[in-house]
Amino acid sequence: MLNAIRRPQQTRISVSGLRQLHITNWHESDVIVDRKSRFQARHTELKDPALVPEIISLFLAQHRSIAKNASHPHIYAWRTGDEVEETGPKKKVTKRFVNIQQGFSDNGEKGAGSRLLEQLASQNVINKLVIVTRWYGGNPIGSSRFRHISSCSFNSLRKVDGNTHK
Incomplete structure (x- = not known):
């Protein structure tokens, strides 16, 4: 008898068995298309770097078509810090961030995560997790992919609560 593995239907994930993590507000960029490859970024608030794996799992659960169809579903970078x-x-009175922590994942797109992190650092983005999805269109696009990853992540960061901020 074949045992089927079912995916969980809920998008809530237990974190350390103490609370439920539920993100409904992903700030999405427009989709960039180049030679049939598509790129789209999303970001959300992040206060605790320990939550990154759970947020990525939640993202894939909430966006099943991305998890199933994208060649690189979660290229990501994050930065957190404490404001003083x-x-x-x-x-x-001036405000600055201390105890800055940061990280990234290429998700198979070599060099993409580190470039995404460099972009966050250069723009002094703190307490955010940015996830970029790439759907490979069958044609190599060379280094243009990094420009598209940066462009869509910048576009996502500008969109807050449905409004575009400059």
């Missing part, structure tokens, strides 16, 4: 306020001379 400092009072400087003339009682000027």
